[in-house]
Structure formats: C-alpha cells, structure tokens
Amino acid sequence: MEAVDVTKRFGATTALDGVTMRIAAGSTHALVGRNGAGKSTLVSLLTGLHRPDGGEIRFAGAAAPPAADRAAWRQRVACVFQRSTIIPTLTVAENLFLNRQAGGGPIRWKALRQRAGDLLDEYAVDVGPGTLAGDLDVEQRQLVEIARALSQGARFIILDEPTARLDATGIERLFTRLRALSATGVTMLFISHHLQEVYDVCDTVTVLRDARWVLTEPVADVGHDALVTAMTGEAVGLTSVEPRPPVPASVPPALRLRDLALDGAYDPLSLEVKAGEIVGVTGSGSSGKVTLAETVGGLRRPTAGSISVGPVGVRPGSVPAALAAGIGLVPQDRHREGLIPLLSVGENATLPIAGRFGPAGAIVPSRRRAVAEEFIARYDIRTEGPEAPVGSLSGGNAQKVVLARALSTDPSVLVLINPTAGVDVRSKESLLGAVRAAADAGTGVLMVSDELDDLRHCDRVLVMFHGRVTAELQAGWSDTDVVAAVEGVSS
Numbered sequence: 087m088e089a090v091d092v093t094k095r096f097g098a099t100t101a102l103d104g105v106t107m108r109i110a111a112g113s114t115h116a117l118v119g120r121n122g123a124g125k126s127t128l129v130s131l132l133t134g135l136h137r138p139d140g141g142e143i144r145f146a147g148a149a150a151p152p153a154a155d156r157a158a159w160r161q162r163v164a165c166v167f168q169r170s171t172i173i174p175t176l177t178v179a180e181n182l183f184l185n186r187q188a189g190g191g192p193i194r195w196k197a198l199r200q201r202a203g204d205l206l207d208e209y210a211v212d213v214g215p216g217t218l219a220g221d222l223d224v225e226q227r228q229l230v231e232i233a234r235a236l237s238q239g240a241r242f243i244i245l246d247e248p249t250a251r252l253d254a255t256g257i258e259r260l261f262t263r264l265r266a267l268s269a270t271g272v273t274m275l276f277i278s279h280h281l282q283e284v285y286d287v288c289d290t291v292t293v294l295r296d297a298r299w300v301l302t303e304p305v306a307d308v309g310h311d312a313l314v315t316a317m318t319g320e321a322v323g324l325t326s327v328e329p330r331p332p333v334p335a336s337v338p339p340a341l342r343l344r345d346l347a348l349d350g351a352y353d354p355l356s357l358e359v360k361a362g363e364i365v366g367v368t369g370s371g372s373s374g375k376v377t378l379a380e381t382v383g384g385l386r387r388p389t390a391g392s393i394s395v396g397p398v399g400v401r402p403g404s405v406p407a408a409l410a411a412g413i414g415l416v417p418q419d420r421h422r423e424g425l426i427p428l429l430s431v432g433e434n435a436t437l438p439i440a441g442r443f444g445p446a447g448a449i450v451p452s453r454r455r456a457v458a459e460e461f462i463a464r465y466d467i468r469t470e471g472p473e474a475p476v477g478s479l480s481g482g483n484a485q486k487v488v489l490a491r492a493l494s495t496d497p498s499v500l501v502l503i504n505p506t507a508g509v510d511v512r513s514k515e516s517l518l519g520a521v522r523a524a525a526d527a528g529t530g531v532l533m534v535s536d537e538l539d540d541l542r543h544c545d546r547v548l549v550m551f552h553g554r555v556t557a558e559l560q561a562g563w564s565d566t567d568v569v570a571a572v573e574g575v576s577s
Contacts, residue, residue, distance in 0.1 A: 087132065087242055087273070092141035094127050101127040103297045114264065114274045116284040116305065119294035119317055120510035125277055129244055134159040164235030168247040168508060169421055170227045174220030178202060181219050182234050209233045210263065225256040229263065236272070244275045247508045249283060255370055261287050279510050281313060293317055314511055327542040329561060333363045338396070340530025341499045346391030351377040352553040354391060359499065359530040364521070366544035367534045369572055373550035376418055376503055379534040383415035383501045384408030395498050409438060414497035416488050416505050424488040425476050432458030432472030435490040461490040466516045482513025489517060493524055500524055502533045506540055518543050538565055
C-alpha cells in the first residue's frame with residue numbers, strides 16, 4: 087500500500103497535509119500519533135470511505151478503485167475498528183458472510199454453517215458458527231472480524247486499537263495470531279497508543295503529528311523516548327512519576343468495602359480507601375477486577391457484603407444510589423456506557439448536575455454553558471465549544487468528558503476502569519493529572535487498570551487473581567513485581 091502526498095480537508099480544517107506512507111507487503115507496520123494527529127483520517131482514505139483532496143492511494147502499484155466500488159475495496163483492504171462492526175443479533179456464520187450468504191437464490195443454511203466452520207478452523211478462531219455474536223467476548227469478536235476480512239480476499243488489514251479492551255493474556259494471544267498471519271504474507275497496519283505493543287509486534291513505525299508525516303523508521307532503530315518525542319514534539323516521560331506524600335494513618339476512609347462478593351466473579355473481600363488516597367487494582371481478565379469496580383459504581387449488584395462512603399451505607403446495584411452517596415464512575419467502555427452520542431460536549435459533561443442550572447427542573451442554557459466552559463478549560467478538552475457534538479471528539483478528549491462528568495458532583499469517591507485505554511500520550515498525562523488533583527483535594531480514588539503507567543500514580547496497588555486479592559504492592563514497586571503477581575507467579 088502507498089499513500090502518496092495525500093491531503094484531506096474538512097471545511098477550514100486540514101486533517102492531513104501532504105502525508106506519504108509506504109507499507110511493504112507482508113510487514114506489520116505501526117501508525118502512531120496523538121489524538122487529532124490524522125490517523126483516523128488516513129484510515130478513512132485507505133479504506134475508501136473518503137477521497138483525498140490531493141495525492142493518491144495505491145495498492146500493489148495500481149491506483150485505488152473508485153469510491154463507489156465497495157466490493158473492489160473489500161478485496162484490497164479491511165479494517166478491524168476499535169468499535170466492533172459485528173452485528174450482535176446475528177450468528178457468527180451470518181456475520182462472517184454478511185451480504186454474501188448466497189451466491190444467488192435462497193440461502194442454504196447448512197452449507198453456510200459448514201463454510202463458516204471451515205473458515206474459523208482455518209484461522210484458529212475457537213467459536214462455533216452457530217454462536218450468537220452478542221455472546222462473544224471482545225477478543226473473539228476481533229478474531230471473527232479478521233477472519234471475515236481475509237475471507238473476502240483482502241491481504242492488507244488495518245487494526246485500529248485492537249488491544250484497547252483486552253487483558254494481558256488476550257493481548258498475547260492476539261499477537262500470536264498476528265505473527266502467524268504475517269508469516270503467511272498478510273500485511274497489517276497496526277494503530278495503537280500503547281507504544282510497547284509497537285515494539286512487540288511491528289517491523290516499521292510511521293509517526294503523524296498535527297496532520298503531517300514526521301518519520302518512518304524500522305522499529306528497532308527508534309528508541310521509546312525518541313518515538314514519544316516524535317509524537318509530541320517534546321520529551322514526555324510517563325514512567326517518571328512524582329511520588330505523592332503518604333496519606334496519614336489518621337485520615338478516615340472515604341470508601342469501605344466489607345466482605346463484598348459476587349458469585350462467579352470475586353470472593354468476599356474487604357477494602358478501605360482513605361480520603362485523598364489512590365488505590366490501584368490490577369489483574370488478568372478473569373481476576374474480577376472490573377466487576378469489582380462496577381459493583382462499587384452501582385452497575386452490578388453484589389451477592390454479599392456492604393459498601394459505605396464515609397460512615398453511610400450505599401444501596402448496592404443502583405447507579406443513582408451510588409451517585410447520591412458521592413461515588414463518581416468512569417466506566418470501562420466510554421462509547422457504550424460513558425457518553426450519550428446525540429448530546430453535546432457540555433450536556434454530557436454536566437449531566438449529573440443538570441438540576442443546578444435552573445428552578446423546578448428547568449435548565450438555563452447560559453448557566454450550563456458557563457459550567458461546561460469551565461470544565462473544558464480545567465480538563466483541557468479540545469473542542470470547538472460546549473455545543474459541539476460529543477461524537478466529534480477524538481478518543482482522548484471524549485475520555486476527558488467522561489472524567490469531567492464523573493468529577494462534576496465533587497464526589498467523595500472516584501472509581502475509574504482503564505481510564506487511559508485508547509488515548510494518546512498527552513491525553514494520558516492530562517487525565518492522570520486530573521485524577522491526582524482530585525485525590526489531592528481529598529477524593530478517595532479506586533483505579534482499575536492494566537496499564538503500568540496508570541498504576542505508577544497509585545499509593546498502593548492490589549493484585550487480583552481468580553477473584554481474590556493475592557498481593558498488595560506499596561509505592562516503589564517494579565514492573566516485574568506487578569507482572570509476576572498478575573500472572574500468579576513469584577517474582
């Protein structure tokens with residue numbers, strides 16, 4: 087694939103400015119850059135969703151097909167987006183051959199399931215063709231999408247943040263599949279904000295910054311610091327975190343869990359988070375860490391135990407009760423659980439406090455706008471203004487809106503689930519800085535994350551394994567300590 091001097095404008099905004107990138111056949115090529123750098127726009131050109139205003143796209147030396155010829159595009163390139171395009175109410179077989187169920191005439195369901203089973207076996211996807219797609223986990227959905235793309239003849243696959251919602255074990259399994267595909271000659275463009283993954287799986291890396299090409303180099307020739315500098319234009323080091331002063335033992339707990347349990351997810355556990363303390367929780371996908379956080383936030387009802395904020399008990403299994411008790415939540419999936427896409431940036435950010443903007447349930451727009459503008463400035467949300475649709479934001483800025491909303495009520499407890507997944511380096515700094523500021527102001531923070539860079543900001547880190555807390559690491563831990571505890575082995 088070649089993108090030669092491509093330019094793309096949307097109104098007065100230049101989304102790509104003379105970008106050239108060449109991807110060698112059979113390679114795994116990384117595309118990195120901060121949110122807003124132009125990655126998504128380039129992908130839209132490479133998949134034929136938009137036409138460049140200047141320059142051209144080529145596949146195997148030939149010009150790209152006309153935009154209207156979708157069949158020709160699908161034979162050349164496929165994209166596995168961060169947000170799944172699998173239709174949950176259809177079976178795996180129906181998704182694999184969507185719009186291709188029959189070559190003409192009625193659908194022969196037995197033959198369709200047989201074709202689907204052969205395809206799944208070919209690419210070692212361990213799901214049944216008759217399984218309802220809505221019952222698949224994130225990893226399985228991604229593998230089904232990859233198999234579907236390859237079955238249409240595409241030998242060039244774009245993977246957009248494929249690991250954003252996978253745990254460490256799932257990521258390694260995915261990487262094993264990607265290496266096997268690469269060995270068969272499949273070409274991949276790998277987009278990720280987790281830079282270590284670039285070094286783990288990619289041959290070459292291209293950096294975009296501010297809609298322009300910055301560099302293309304073999305991964306082995308670009309150090310981590312140099313890569314971050316190319317992305318940001320300045321040196322950024324998330325691994326160097328200023329230690330927080332210890333929270334005094336006399337400080338009362340903001341959050342108290344007593345023998346909290348959820349059958350099939352985690353065993354009875356007790357935990358206290360002091361006011362102003364940041365407690366991290368990590369573990370594998372089956373550890374129960376996400377379910378625990380969702381229980382505290384009111385998304386799940388425990389089968390035993392109690393939750394208290396300060397001295398007051400919280401009615402379990404109720405988001406309104408959790409909000410009323412002073413718990414703010416940043417959920418795992420900002421698209422499905424965190425944002426209302428038809429509302430504006432300002433409406434999303436101020437949703438829990440809308441009752442403050444006028445009498446008797448009425449909202450005075452000027453009051454809401456003033457508060458929204460304050461949030462936009464405080465959390466460095468890059469947007470045209472409070473009235474801009476929240477769907478127009480990049481991933482990092484959308485996550486800032488979710489965090490702003492969680493903090494809008496000045497909560498006593500802030501619960502975060504993978505708060506920096508799928509965001510760029512600078513947005514990570516901004517998000518984690520806001521979390522530290524909330525803790526410094528007295529908010530107790532429970533942060534569930536798989537990212538070591540997130541956990542470095544914690545006063546202590548709990549490691550869960552198969553539903554139990556198996557280790558507690560104080561500040562100053564090493565990466566080896568965390569990884570060994572997560573995997574259930576001694577460091």
